[in-house]
Structures are given as C-alpha cells and as structure tokens.
Amino acid sequence: MSTATVSRALSQPQRVSENTRARVSKAVDVTGYTMNQAARSLRQRVARTVLVALPDIRNPFFSSILDAVEREAARRGYGILVANLYFGHETVWRLQDLLLSNRADGLLLLDGSVNPNHLRLLTDGPVSIPVVLACEEVPHLNYHKVLTDNAVSAERATRHLIDLGHLDIGHIMGPEHNSAAQDRLTGFTRALSAAHLPVNPNWLFRGNFEMESGFAAAARFMALEHRPTAIFAANDESAIGLLSGLRQHGLACPQDISVVGFDDLEVAPHYWPPLTTIRQPRETLGRMAAETLIDLIEGEHRATTPLRIVLSSELIVRGSTARLSSALSSAVQSAI
Numbered sequence: 594m595s596t597a598t599v600s601r602a603l604s605q606p607q608r609v610s611e612n613t614r615a616r617v618s619k620a621v622d623v624t625g626y627t628m629n630q631a632a633r634s635l636r637q638r639v640a641r642t643v644l645v646a647l648p649d650i651r652n653p654f655f656s657s658i659l660d661a662v663e664r665e666a667a668r669r670g671y672g673i674l675v676a677n678l679y680f681g682h683e684t685v686w687r688l689q690d691l692l693l694s695n696r697a698d699g700l701l702l703l704d705g706s707v708n709p710n711h712l713r714l715l716t717d718g719p720v721s722i723p724v725v726l727a728c729e730e731v732p733h734l735n736y737h738k739v740l741t742d743n744a745v746s747a748e749r750a751t752r753h754l755i756d757l758g759h760l761d762i763g764h765i766m767g768p769e770h771n772s773a774a775q776d777r778l779t780g781f782t783r784a785l786s787a788a789h790l791p792v793n794p795n796w797l798f799r800g801n802f803e804m805e806s807g808f809a810a811a812a813r814f815m816a817l818e819h820r821p822t823a824i825f826a827a828n829d830e831s832a833i834g835l836l837s838g839l840r841q842h843g844l845a846c847p848q849d850i851s852v853v854g855f856d857d858l859e860v861a862p863h864y865w866p867p868l869t870t871i872r873q874p875r876e877t878l879g880r881m882a883a884e885t886l887i888d889l890i891e892g893e894h895r896a897t898t899p900l901r902i903v904l905s906s907e908l909i910v911r912g913s914t915a916r917l918s919s920a921l922s923s924a925v926q927s928a929i
Contacts, residue, residue: 642672643886644697646688648704650677652802654828654856654875655703658728661879662701669887671698678704689715692722699890701882705729705772712736723889727882730772737889739882739902743773746871746906747780748787750853751825753869753908755788758917759823759851763796765810765835767827774802777827777855796821800831807831811838822850822917829854829861829870836864836913847915857909866912874904 643666647655659675666673674697676688691697692715700715700722709731715722716736726738754762764781767774782792798813800806807826811834814820826832832854836846846852846866854861857872881902 640696640698641670642674642697643699643701643883643890644674644676644688644691645701646676646678646704646707648678648706650675652830653858653860654830657875658703658879658882661876662883665880665883666887669883671887678707686711699723699725699886701886702726702731703728705731706768706770707731709734723886725882725886725889727878728773732772735899737885737899737901739878739885739900739904741873741878741904741906743776744780744783746873746908747777747825747827747855748784749780749908750855750869750871751781751784752788753910754823754825754851754853754914755784755790757823757851757914759821760790760917761793761796761819761821762790762823762825763793763798763814763821765798765800765807765824765826765831767831768801769799771802774827781825793821795819800827802828802830804830804834804837807834807836808838809834811835811842814839815842815844823852823914824850825853825855827855829856829858829868832868832870832913833860833864836866836868846913851914851917853914861909862911869911869914870909872907872909874906878904 643662645659645662647659649655659673663673674691676691688700689711692700702712702724705726705728712724712731712734716724724736726734726736726740728740730738730740751762762781762785764778766778778797785792795817798806798810800810807830810824810831814824814835824832824835826835832852836852839846839850844850852868854868854870855873856875857870861868861870881904885900885902
C-alpha cells in the first residue's frame with residue numbers, strides 16, 4: 594500500500610474500502626504505529642487545540658467545567674490550553690498572541706469582564722477566530738454562548754427563603770461588572786418585588802465571588818442596626834466565608850440566620866451546616882461549550898445567527914436554611 598492510502602485510511606476512513614481499512618488496521622496493531630499529531634497539525638496549519646480562558650484558575654467552580662471541556666476536546670481529537678485572566682489586560686494580549694500565531698484554533702472564554710474591543714480584534718480582522726462564551730456574557734458581542742439561567746435561579750433561591758417565612762433578606766453581590774453577578778442580583782430583586790418586599794440597600798453587601806468577601810460581609814452584617822434574618826449569596830465561596838465570619842461573632846446557622854449560596858461546589862454538602870445552594874450543570878456546560886466551539890472550528894455550524902444555549906439549574910436544599918420563627922426574628926433583632 595502507498596503512504597497516501599495509509600494516510601487516507603487513518604484520517605479519512607470513509608474514503609477507502611472496507612478491505613483497505615482492515616489491512617491498515619492490522620498493520621497498525623502489528624507495528625504499534627501512532628499518528629504524529631504535531632506533524633499533521635503543521636501540515637494542515639491547524640493546532641487542533643482549544644484555548645480556554647478563565648478569570649481565576651484558583652476558583653474551584655471551574656474545575657469540573659475544565660474537566661468536561663478537556664474530555665470533550667479529547668473525544669474530538671483536540672487538546673486544550675488554559676489561560677488565567679486573573680492578572681488583567683496583559684493576559685488578554687497573550688490570548689491574541691496564542692490565537693493569531695496558530696497555537697490554538699479557537700477560544701472558549703469563561704470571563705465576562707474582558708474588554709469587548711479586545712475580542713473584536715480576534716473576530717473582526719482578516720482572520721476570524723472562532724469564539725464561544727460560557728458561564729458569563731460579554732456585553733455588546735453577538736457570539737455563540739452557553740450559559741446557565743442565573744436570574745431565574747437566583748429568583749428561585751430567594752423565593753425559597755421567602756417561602757420559609759423570611760421577610761428581611763440580604764444579598765452578597767458578585768463583582769460589579771460581572772454579567773452573572775448582575776443577573777443574580779436581578780433575580781434576587783425580582784423575587785422580593787413579586788412578594789411585595791423592599792430591597793434594603795443596607796443589606797446589599799459588596800463582594801467579588803471570593804471567600805474573603807463573604808467573611809468581610811459578616812463584619813458589616815454584625816455592625817447593622819437592623820439585620821436581615823436570611824442572606825442569599827451570589828456564590829458558594831462568599832456564602833461559606835459569611836458563615837465562617839458569623840460563627841466567629843457567635844451566630845449559628847440556621848438557628849440565627851439562613852444562608853443560600855450559588856454553584857453547588859464540591860465542598861457545599863460537606864461544610865457545616867451543609868449549604869443550601871443552586872446547583873449549576875457545570876459538566877454539561879463545559880461539554881456543550883467545547884462541542885459548540887469545535888463544531889465552529891470544523892465548520893459544522895450553519896446557523897445564520899449565533900447560538901444562545903441556556904441551561905437550567907437546580908435548587909438543592911440542605912441544612913443552612915430553616916423556617917423563620919417569631920423567636921428567631923426577635924432574637925436576631927435583640928442581639929443588636
């Protein structure tokens with residue numbers, strides 16, 4: 594058999610006969626041959642690599658998403674590169690270098706705070722790089738997106754507290770310019786409005802999705818003249834930080850306060866008390882985002898308008914929330 598025939602049998606088996614495929618397969622088994630993917634990529638001027646950019650690789654929220662992305666990419670014959678955007682705009686320029694120098698074929702972006710003008714340099718120039726947004730949206734960019742129902746789920750989480758009898762509810766917010774954080778704030782305020790409850794600005798605590806911001810919110814909570822009986826936190830890390838801080842101040846959950854998080858991190862059911870939270874379908878999100886991007890890279894999408902896939906999340910009720918009693922309400926307020 595010629596080299597060209599063997600190459601076709603390995604890379605495009607549908608173009609050769611069944612007999613030829615069987616002969617090549619037998620030869621591969623005997624010789625232990627493996628395809629040199631690097632050489633193949635050089636010849637085809639493709640990297641067969643997906644670049645995944647995320648805001649903070651230290652955040653455990655991204656671990657299962659990255660795992661699902663890597664598994665789907667490997668199934669399709671791709672590898673992944675991971676870029677941490679925690680250090681800001683300099684890293685965004687490095688993304689452009691990786692993509693425009695053919696070291697990656699497309700970008701999966703998990704950070705909604707990236708400057709839209711920087712991304713347009715990748716997609717509006719002479720060479721258009723496939724881009725898929727996941728988890729968070731970037732304002733004013735009409736790209737393919739795979740998201741979760743942040744506003745709807747935040748409304749559901751807040752409604753859970755209201756159904757337990759809590760009328761005084763606060764919120765630990767996420768980063769100010771983060772689209773997911775803004776959607777969760779929208780869902781929180783929407784639930785209060787539907788129940789004819791006011792949004793008390795003194796009970797909106799600034800946060801940044803990190804545990805330390807939840808811990809700092811506990812100190813601000815204790816300094817309030819009038820305290821809420823429940824808190825909805827924009828993510829699990831800030832909820833856990835809040836619980837830790839309140840414990841140091843002598844408050845117990847859920848006896849003194851009910852707390853709901855968002856994400857359902859692996860630690861959520863093992864913390865004390867086990868955290869009531871919103872479970873995002875992170876594995877499904879990662880798999881579908883990778884699938885969408887690789888389809889774009891391989892030219893399999895024919896849609897005239899970009900896809901916008903929104904996945905549903907689930908409320909997981911655990912021990913950090915409880916029904917409000919008149920005794921609890923009086924105790925919290927008398928603790929001032």
